[in-house]
Amino acid sequence: MFFDIGGTLASPVLTPPPHRLERLDLYPFVPGVLKDLRGRGVRLGIISNTGDERGERIDEVLAAAGVLGFFDPALLVYSADVGMTKDSPEIFRLAAARAGAEGNPERCVFVGEDSTERAFAVQAGMRVAPHPLLAAAALQGEPMRFVRVTVPAEHEGTDWRGSLRGLPAIPLHVAADPRSRMYAITTDATAADLDDLRFEVDRLGAANDPLTTDLYLVRDDRAAATGFLVPEGQAHHLDGARPAGVAVLSSTAEGLFVAVPAGRSIEELHLPQAYHGHTLKLSPDTALLEPFGTEGRAGAAWLAAAPPDAPEPPLDERARAALETLDAERIRRHVERYAGAAPLDDAGTGRIASRHIQSADMARVPEALARDLERIDGLRVRLHRFSHEGRILFNVEAELPGGSPELVLVTAHLDSTAAFTEGYDARTDPAPGADD
Numbered sequence: 001m002f003f004d005i006g007g008t009l010a011s012p013v014l015t016p017p018p019h020r021l022e023r024l025d026l027y028p029f030v031p032g033v034l035k036d037l038r039g040r041g042v043r044l045g046i047i048s049n050t051g052d053e054r055g056e057r058i059d060e061v062l063a064a065a066g067v068l069g070f071f072d073p074a075l076l077v078y079s080a081d082v083g084m085t086k087d088s089p090e091i092f093r094l095a096a097a098r099a100g101a102e103g104n105p106e107r108c109v110f111v112g113e114d115s116t117e118r119a120f121a122v123q124a125g126m127r128v129a130p131h132p133l134l135a136a137a138a139l140q141g142e143p144m145r146f147v148r149v150t151v152p153a154e155h156e157g158t159d160w161r162g163s164l165r166g167l168p169a170i171p172l173h174v175a176a177d178p179r180s181r182m183y184a185i186t187t188d189a190t191a192a193d194l195d196d197l198r199f200e201v202d203r204l205g206a207a208n209d210p211l212t213t214d215l216y217l218v219r220d221d222r223a224a225a226t227g228f229l230v231p232e233g234q235a236h237h238l239d240g241a242r243p244a245g246v247a248v249l250s251s252t253a254e255g256l257f258v259a260v261p262a263g264r265s266i267e268e269l270h271l272p273q274a275y276h277g278h279t280l281k282l283s284p285d286t287a288l289l290e291p292f293g294t295e296g297r298a299g300a301a302w303l304a305a306a307p308p309d310a311p312e313p314p315l316d317e318r319a320r321a322a323l324e325t326l327d328a329e330r331i332r333r334h335v336e337r338y339a340g341a342a343p344l345d346d347a348g349t350g351r352i353a354s355r356h357i358q359s360a361d362m363a364r365v366p367e368a369l370a371r372d373l374e375r376i377d378g379l380r381v382r383l384h385r386f387s388h389e390g391r392i393l394f395n396v397e398a399e400l401p402g403g404s405p406e407l408v409l410v411t412a413h414l415d416s417t418a419a420f421t422e423g424y425d426a427r428t429d430p431a432p433g434a435d436d
Helices: 030-039 055-064 090-098 115-123 132-140 160-164 188-196 221-226 235-241 317-324 328-338 360-374
Strands: 010-014 021-026 045-048 076-078 109-111 127-129 144-150 169-176 180-187 200-204 213-218 247-252 255-261 279-281 380-388 391-399
Touching (some): 030 132, 055 076, 076 090, 090 115, 109 115, 115 127, 127 132, 132 144, 144 169, 144 188, 200 247, 328 360, 360 380
Parallel strands (some): 045 076, 109 127
Antiparallel strands (some): 010 380, 144 200, 169 180, 213 255, 247 255, 380 391
């Protein structure tokens, strides 16, 4: 069994350019999964796109994360070492050959979060799993499918999430409209178990769709604004523009749930008036089964303790001086650089036309943002790498250490899209995102 690393076993943390792998933030369920598979006598390996990082460095961070010992050294297939990446079946064929399964690659399983990579593994003859907690099911050859699990109205107050923890049912999305509904990937056998537990279980799509398909929620604000029994939604637009293999699996008050196979892009279904957040990729997240109560999630202690009419605490001199440097002109200069009205880089060249993730311009934006944040005293800047539709992308994180265990998160999106362009082509059309 071969695993991807980033997004599957851990979140990789990189330094700003030139990128160096600093550490792996291991997902909490991973050691248990690896230990269980080793106990079953399964040989474990890795197939990973490692950029410029050679195997020696990858091994170091795996060792620091405490999991290197689970893997067979002969089955560690790193792109920088073998000279190929997971953009074709070839690296998977190489891995199967190393495992002694060149003639029968179905003896190998690839576990990875990226449907494009899983599709190439299938082309190479391997079995696949979209999540480590479904790895054992892939070994058994159990069919997997998308399901919608609804809590009966009379049992809304029960610990239904607790009853699902430990089952091979990987949550993708939880909503309450007004009843609690969970979208998940699971096996046929586990779907039957959920039937027996008296959940309402809808099987969505066909068996094994999750192996090479991603599920998206496409929100239709036009339909939401016009309301019930008013035929002003855009489902017909979606249906008419739908490329081969893309399927609408269900609809709710939230929107349309759409399955997009590997090799196709959700951008081919671009709805007019589609702002950021209107299209949500439903990614596996076991934290969705954790309690959603307020315990342990209270606001910062200094905020919670302050009476409602308390005056704001005075700013210290440093903070006051920093605020005084902020004016419309300084903000405008930043906006113009990231919106393509001025050069993005210090050399005065290379304006960007788009911050859409499919645009070639987008690769430059996280690097520029990381450089800008590094110029601020006291910030520790790191990049988090992830993949989407076969592309490597980066989130940017800047941490200002403090003296309290409490955290304050200041978040924003650095990508953009177009809301009013008919026939929008995400790869070539502009999306500067200056209006927000």
